[in-house]
Amino acid sequence: MSEMRRVTAICNGTVVDHIPGGRAIQVLRMLRLDIGRSNPISMVMNVPSAKLGRKDVLKIEDRELSQEELDRLALIAPAASVAIIRNYSVAEKLKAELGEDLVNIARCSFWNCITQNAREPLPHKLRVVNIEPLEIRCSYCGRGQDMDEIVDNIL
Amino acid sequence: MGDLITMDDLTNKEITGLLDNAERLLPAAKGEIYLPLLEGKVLANMFFENSTRTRMSFESAMKRLGGSVLNFSSAGSSVAKGETLYDTMQMIDGYADVAVIRHPQQGAAQYSADTIEIPVLNAGDGAGNHPTQTLLDLFTIREAHGTLVGLNVVLVGDLRYGRTVHSLSHALVRFGATLTLVSPESLRMPSEIVSDLNAEGAEVTETTDLAGTIAEADVIYMTRIQKERFPDEDEYTKVAGIYMLTASDLAGAKESMVIMHPLPRVNEIHPSVDSTRHARYFQQAFNGVVARMALLCDCLGVKVPKKVK
Numbered sequence: 001m002s003e004m005r006r007v008t009a010i011c012n013g014t015v016v017d018h019i020p021g022g023r024a025i026q027v028l029r030m031l032r033l034d035i036g037r038s039n040p041i042s043m044v045m046n047v048p049s050a051k052l053g054r055k056d057v058l059k060i061e062d063r064e065l066s067q068e069e070l071d072r073l074a075l076i077a078p079a080a081s082v083a084i085i086r087n088y089s090v091a092e093k094l095k096a097e098l099g100e101d102l103v104n105i106a107r108c109s110f111w112n113c114i115t116q117n118a119r120e121p122l123p124h125k126l127r128v129v130n131i132e133p134l135e136i137r138c139s140y141c142g143r144g145q146d147m148d149e150i151v152d153n154i155l
Numbered sequence: 156m157g158d159l160i161t162m163d164d165l166t167n168k169e170i171t172g173l174l175d176n177a178e179r180l181l182p183a184a185k186g187e188i189y190l191p192l193l194e195g196k197v198l199a200n201m202f203f204e205n206s207t208r209t210r211m212s213f214e215s216a217m218k219r220l221g222g223s224v225l226n227f228s229s230a231g232s233s234v235a236k237g238e239t240l241y242d243t244m245q246m247i248d249g250y251a252d253v254a255v256i257r258h259p260q261q262g263a264a265q266y267s268a269d270t271i272e273i274p275v276l277n278a279g280d281g282a283g284n285h286p287t288q289t290l291l292d293l294f295t296i297r298e299a300h301g302t303l304v305g306l307n308v309v310l311v312g313d314l315r316y317g318r319t320v321h322s323l324s325h326a327l328v329r330f331g332a333t334l335t336l337v338s339p340e341s342l343r344m345p346s347e348i349v350s351d352l353n354a355e356g357a358e359v360t361e362t363t364d365l366a367g368t369i370a371e372a373d374v375i376y377m378t379r380i381q382k383e384r385f386p387d388e389d390e391y392t393k394v395a396g397i398y399m400l401t402a403s404d405l406a407g408a409k410e411s412m413v414i415m416h417p418l419p420r421v422n423e424i425h426p427s428v429d430s431t432r433h434a435r436y437f438q439q440a441f442n443g444v445v446a447r448m449a450l451l452c453d454c455l456g457v458k459v460p461k462k463v464k
Contacts, residue, residue: 111386112281114262119239122269137347140262140269141283142161144347 007042013061013085019077021046021054026151027080028058030072031065039063052079065094072105074098075150078134101139102126108138109149115140124155156453158268158275161284162326170326174294176449176459177442183219183463184445191221192457198222199251201243201267202278203229203258208418209278209288212443213255213451220448225251244270253454255287256280274454282316282384288417289322291446293330295439296374299413303330306373311337311365311398312423314344316384319417320376321348328357335368336361339394342380365398370407375400375433377416377423402427415439 019027024043028034033041042059049055064084065073073080074096084092107124108115115124115138125139136145145153158164165173183190198217200210214224227247229235234243240263247254248271256267257278264277264284279285297303308327310320314336324334324344334357336344343361352359362368369375377400385391399422400414413435416424420436428434452459 108262110261112259112261114240114258114260114266114280116260117239119237120266121239121241122266138262140265141260141281142347143261 006044006047007059009088010042010059010061010085011088013039013059013063014065015083015085016058016060016065016073016077017055017081017083018049018052018079019056019058020052020079021049021056023076024056024058026076027056027073029151030076030154031069032154033060033063067094070094070096071099071102072154075102075105075134075136076147078131098128098131098134100128102128102136104155106145106150106153107155108141108143109145109153110138110141110143113138113141113143156274158264158277159286159450159454160265160268160275160277162286162289162322162329164286167329170290170293173290173446173449173453174297176452177290177294177445179459179461179463180445180448180452184216184441184448186219188464189221190219190463192452192459193217193220193222193455196222196253196451196455196457197225197251198451199225199227199247199254201227201247201254201256201258203234203240203256203263204279206257206278208440208443209257210255212291212440213278213287213447215444216447216451219444220451222451240266241270247271248273253451276450276454279318281318282321283318284322285318285417286322287447287450288319288443289326290450291439291442292319292323292376292415292417293326294442294446295415295435296413298438298442299435300373300411303327303332305331305333307333307335307371308374308376309335309337309365309368309372310344310376310378312378313342313380313384314338314378315342316381317378320344320378323376324348324352325355328352328355328359333358334360335372337363337365337368337398339363339397341390341394365400366404369404369412370409372412373409375412375414377414377420379416379419379421379423396422398423399425400428401425402431405431405433408433 040061044057080096082094261281261283264280268275414433416436
């Protein structure tokens with residue numbers, strides 16, 4: 001059975017495919033879809049994938065993800081493909097793309113970074129220094145960011 | 156050059172140029188001549204953390220070149236009332252031509268540079284970087300060995316929190332040095348720095364054994380285990396006093412080997428070493444003045460004459 005048939009097709013919304021297996025919950029947290037939203041969401045986890053071995057899929061009804069949200073998504077699911085669905089058809093295909101600079105997406109996790117002072121007004125800035133393997137550092141203090149911690153530090 | 160936050164802000168050519176200028180400025184640093192290259196310029200010394208040598212050598216460098224200095228320390232200032240770094244730096248943007256900043260939090264220098272227009276020189280940000288110290292360290296090494304290329308340098312002590320060795324290691328590998336990193340397990344060089352050094356193609360060895368490195372070393376760079384950087388005092392107690400160099404340890408060292416230390420020292424270099432041919436740390440502290448003179452001229456756009464008289 002293909003994973004696309006594990007849950008029903010959606011009328012309008014967004015399908016996020018090719019999320020690395022087991023990371024769908026992190027994606028929901030990162031996109032802030034885990035709290036305070038009324039959109040119906042279907043989640044498929046750990047289904048076989050030729051590209052990733054195991055992958056997760058999310059179907060988010062009545063919500064089209066913005067480019068800024070895709071930038072966030074790229075942090076933990078850089079190979080994800082995103083389809084915007086309108087009236088049961090794919091209206092747009094989008095790619096999660098990781099920019100070089102991540103401004104006000106996540107705060108630095110280092111306890112002694114200058115940005116830990118909540119009253120400092122400059123934006124939080126992280127820099128992608130390597131894509132494969134993914135390596136992200138704070139633009140101010142230079143500390144490497146633990147990818148599991150980044151989800152906890154989403155702004 | 157604009158800001159100097161990490162050694163990545165300087166090319167090897169720029170580093171060599173600064174060291175050459177520093178050498179030319181030696182008579183002015185020693186007070187043998189008065190060379191008012193920076194007359195009318197104002198430096199702001201922004202110290203949010205204690206300093207002896209760095210603050211005073213910046214002040215000496217500026218004054219020896221005819222400039223003037225505003226000294227700020229966070230104790231007794233509006234910072235104690237809760238003023239942000241952003242607001243404090245905004246103010247200094249209008250008061251001075253160049254700002255030197257030392258701050259207990261990492262990233263504070265880059266944050267300041269993003270905040271204001273005038274050049275910002277990082278004089279130490281938490282356990283981050285200390286590139287102006289690196290310039291004087293490189294000057295001292297070149298003075299001792301006549302070159303920076305291909306030396307065997309041993310960095311000892313607190314490599315985890317020691318900002319001087321973070322900046323220095325980056326610079327040394329760019330000049331082809333072989334690095335030996337000596338530290339207790341808990342104070343090893345941060346993995347992102349070792350990864351950067353390896354990416355530069357550097358030969359880096361990590362060990363806990365200082366004695367085994369002495370015979371082959373061209374430079375031994377000692378550092379203090381910094382009590383103030385430990386989040387946990389028990390962790391500090393476990394490693395305090397782990398490396399202590401005495402004159403008798405140096406019997407098998409190369410004649411040309413030099414011992415350096417950014418100072419202050421506690422007990423990692425015994426006073427018996429001071430009178431050996433190897434001791435170079437007080438000379439190193441003096442070199443802070445010439446290195447910073449060259450740096451200030453450069454970031455204020457003032458040319459150092461080829462022949463200083």
